[in-house]
Amino acid sequence: MVTQEAADLSGCLEEAHSLGESSISSQEVHNSSNMKKSEVPGVMAKADIKPKSMHRAKTWSDDVENLYRFQQAGYRDEVEYKQVKQVDVVECWPETGFIKKLQRRDNTFFYYNKQRECEDKDVHKVKVYVY
Numbered sequence: 001m002v003t004q005e006a007a008d009l010s011g012c013l014e015e016a017h018s019l020g021e022s023s024i025s026s027q028e029v030h031n032s033s034n035m036k037k038s039e040v041p042g043v044m045a046k047a048d049i050k051p052k053s054m055h056r057a058k059t060w061s062d063d064v065e066n067l068y069r070f071q072q073a074g075y076r077d078e079v080e081y082k083q084v085k086q087v088d089v090v091e092c093w094p095e096t097g098f099i100k101k102l103q104r105r106d107n108t109f110f111y112y113n114k115q116r117e118c119e120d121k122d123v124h125k126v127k128v129y130v131y
Contacts, residue, residue, distance in 0.1 A: 048083065049079065049131060051076070051129035051130060051131055052130050052131060053129070053130045054127050054128065054129050054130070055127075055128055055130075056124055056125070056126065056127060056128065057123050057124065057126040057127075057128050058123070058124070059123065060116070060118060060120065060123050062096075062097060062098070064118060064123060064126050064128070065098055065116055065117070065118050066078070066098060066099050067126050067127070067128060068117065068118035068122065068123075068125075068126045069098070069099040069102065069110070069112055069117065069118075070099070070102065071126060071127065072110065073102040073103075073104050073110045074104050074105055075102070076127070076129055077129055078090060079129075079131070081102065084105065085103055090102070093114045095114055096114050096115070098112065098114065098116075098117075099112055100112060
C-alpha cells in the first residue's frame with residue numbers, strides 16, 4: 001500500500017544481499033556495459049543523462065519492484081530521482097532492500113511497505129530504461 005508523506009536503490013539491494021537475502025536478478029535491468037541500473041555511480045546520477053532505450057518488464061523481480069515504486073512517485077528510475085531531488089541516498093527497508101520512502105515532485109511523500117507492492121497484473125506497466 002502506498003501512503004503519501006526521500007531515498008538509493010543500489011544501497012537498498014546491496015543491504016538486502018549483505019543480510020543473506022536472495023533476489024531474482026533480471027537481465028532486463030542490465031545496461032549495455034553489463035552494469036546493473038542500480039549500480040550507476042553517484043557522479044553519473046548528478047549529470048543530466050538520458051536513457052538510450054526503454055522496454056517493459058515481463059516478470060517481477062526486486063529491481064522491477066523498485067522501478068515500480070519510483071514510477072508510482074512520478075520518476076523514471078533512481079537516476080532521475082537523484083537528479084531532480086539532489087539526494088545521494090534513497091531510504092530502503094533493510095530486510096528486503098525495497099524502497100521505503102520517496103518524495104514526489106510536489107514535495108509530498110510516498111511511504112511503501114516492506115512487502116511486494118507491484119502485483120503481477122501491474123508488472124507489464126513498469127518501464128525499464130537502459131543507459
